[in-house]
Amino acid sequence: MSGMPGPGRAVLPETVEVVRSSRVVLPGGERPAAVHVTDGRITAVTAPADVPADAAVTDVGDLVLMPGVVDTHVHVNEPGRTEWEGFATATRAAAAGGVTTIIDMPLNAIPPTTSLEALTVKRAAAAGQIAVDVGFWGGIIGADARRLHDLAELHDAGVFGFKAFLAPSGVEEFPHVSMDVLAAASRHTARMGALTVVHAESPAVLASAPAAAGRAFSSWLRSRPPAAEKAAVASLAALAASTEARLHVLHLAAAEALDDVLAALEAGLPLTVETCPHYLTFVAEEVPDGATIFKCAPPIRERPNLDRLWDGLAAGLFAGVVTDHSPATPALKSVETGDFGTAWGGIASIQLGLPAVWTQARRRGHSLVDVARWMCSGPADLVGLGTPGPGGDGGDGGDGALAGSKGRIAVGADADLVVFDPEASFVVDPQLLRHRHPLTPYAGRTLEGAVLATYLRGHRADGDRPVRGRLLAR
Numbered sequence: 001m002s003g004m005p006g007p008g009r010a011v012l013p014e015t016v017e018v019v020r021s022s023r024v025v026l027p028g029g030e031r032p033a034a035v036h037v038t039d040g041r042i043t044a045v046t047a048p049a050d051v052p053a054d055a056a057v058t059d060v061g062d063l064v065l066m067p068g069v070v071d072t073h074v075h076v077n078e079p080g081r082t083e084w085e086g087f088a089t090a091t092r093a094a095a096a097g098g099v100t101t102i103i104d105m106p107l108n109a110i111p112p113t114t115s116l117e118a119l120t121v122k123r124a125a126a127a128g129q130i131a132v133d134v135g136f137w138g139g140i141i142g143a144d145a146r147r148l149h150d151l152a153e154l155h156d157a158g159v160f161g162f163k164a165f166l167a168p169s170g171v172e173e174f175p176h177v178s179m180d181v182l183a184a185a186s187r188h189t190a191r192m193g194a195l196t197v198v199h200a201e202s203p204a205v206l207a208s209a210p211a212a213a214g215r216a217f218s219s220w221l222r223s224r225p226p227a228a229e230k231a232a233v234a235s236l237a238a239l240a241a242s243t244e245a246r247l248h249v250l251h252l253a254a255a256e257a258l259d260d261v262l263a264a265l266e267a268g269l270p271l272t273v274e275t276c277p278h279y280l281t282f283v284a285e286e287v288p289d290g291a292t293i294f295k296c297a298p299p300i301r302e303r304p305n306l307d308r309l310w311d312g313l314a315a316g317l318f319a320g321v322v323t324d325h326s327p328a329t330p331a332l333k334s335v336e337t338g339d340f341g342t343a344w345g346g347i348a349s350i351q352l353g354l355p356a357v358w359t360q361a362r363r364r365g366h367s368l369v370d371v372a373r374w375m376c377s378g379p380a381d382l383v384g385l386g387t388p389g390p391g392g393d394g395g396d397g398g399d400g401a402l403a404g405s406k407g408r409i410a411v412g413a414d415a416d417l418v419v420f421d422p423e424a425s426f427v428v429d430p431q432l433l434r435h436r437h438p439l440t441p442y443a444g445r446t447l448e449g450a451v452l453a454t455y456l457r458g459h460r461a462d463g464d465r466p467v468r469g470r471l472l473a474r
């Protein structure tokens with residue numbers, strides 16, 4: 001075991017033309033193949049020997065070649081709270097962890113992405129310093145005429161959908177909305193064909209729970225009961241039925257809400273759900289008191305819940321597994337006091353999501369094809385990046401070419417590729433993370449699977465490299 005991944009990183013080339021592996025993760029399964037890259041796109045996927053005589057072949061042997069991870073749930077916080085996390089640090093951490101596309105949440109930066117002006121500010125803040133591709137969510141904080149106009153402008157400007165909170169968000173400039181306001185906004189987003197993504201905890205259920213205080217993790221857990229998630233998911237299913245808006249439940253932690261998700265899917269409702277690596281890794285019984293780096297909302301729950309989340313994944317109930325990377329400063333995480341009542345809720349993990357999920361997945365008999373479905377093609381499909389389209393390229397468009405798609409090793413897709421050693425293991429040393437702050441609940445844990453190289457459109461994106469990320473528009 002080494003401090004961080006890993007062997008071979010230095011010898012993989014800066015740019016790839018043909019990559020050959022005995023283990024290429026393709027949508028239909030894993031097999032030996034050669035992946036051909038021209039101008040940043042995958043132009044062919046052939047038998048390993050079927051390569052032009054003059055091609056520069058990068059043979060990675062038995063290392064896995066898989067698609068870049070698409071993380072649709074990331075809080076970058078720049079501008080306004082750049083001391084929490086910024087575009088340079090978040091995207092370098094992403095690239096180091098095999099993530100080639102992130103979609104930035106509309107809150108925690110100032111201004112929040114609730115107007116075209118704010119989106120313009122955030123795009124300007126990101127431009128020129130991103131190591132991976134970056135798209136944006138817009139935010140729903142009301143449904144009066146002015147707000148609906150903002151949503152339409154944001155939609156036209158290429159946001160990937162809109163986020164709303166049903167319970168307080170934690171920052172005053174991004175107020176939560178009632179179900180009535182969400183319904184009004186959703187009728188609007190439905191007409192636009194836009195996705196609406198929701199922090200789904202019922203404020204009424206939360207209000208009836210005891211407030212969190214002190215160093216005991218159990219206090220935090222009791223303050224955010226599973227019933228709050230279950231009630232909110234049931235309300236969203238009803239809303240999906242009445243408005244036909246495409247609704248997506250963010251960071252589901254409570255497995256008991258999966259009954260409602262299953263019922264919605266069986267009814268053909270346009271409702272999807274995601275979960276996060278930390279809900280699939282940690283259990284409440286093992287969180288030490290005072291360990292506020294584990295605080296997030298909804299909370300990490302008990303072991304039986306974790307097993308049921310894995311059952312839900314296996315059953316295909318989740319559209320994706322995304323990190324909800326949401327860092328803050330050590331002071332805001334109440335690292336000194338360990339007080340769960342005052343600590344910022346949010347877990348920093350973007351560099352570790354892929355090995356964290358693989359570590360658990362392999363023990364439960366899942367393959368990297370499954371992991372790629374949960375972390376690459378699933379999230380890409382959720383936001384419309386899974387198939388080539390006219391949008392998706394804020395960088396060097398102008399030639400009329402279709403933008404590449406994300407999340408799959410397939411002809412026409414962007415050559416966003418990860419060389420992954422599934423047999424490597426490492427102990428997480430937070431000082432080696434590229435996040436702005438060395439704070440993560442994964443510190444000291446042994447994770448399996450090492451990202452040896454990350455390619456964005458055929459060029460290395462990890463390490464201290466030129467920044468080749470592009471701003472994405474839907």
Ligand SMILES: [Zn+2]
Pocket residue numbers: 073075105324326
């Ligand atoms: Zn979040």
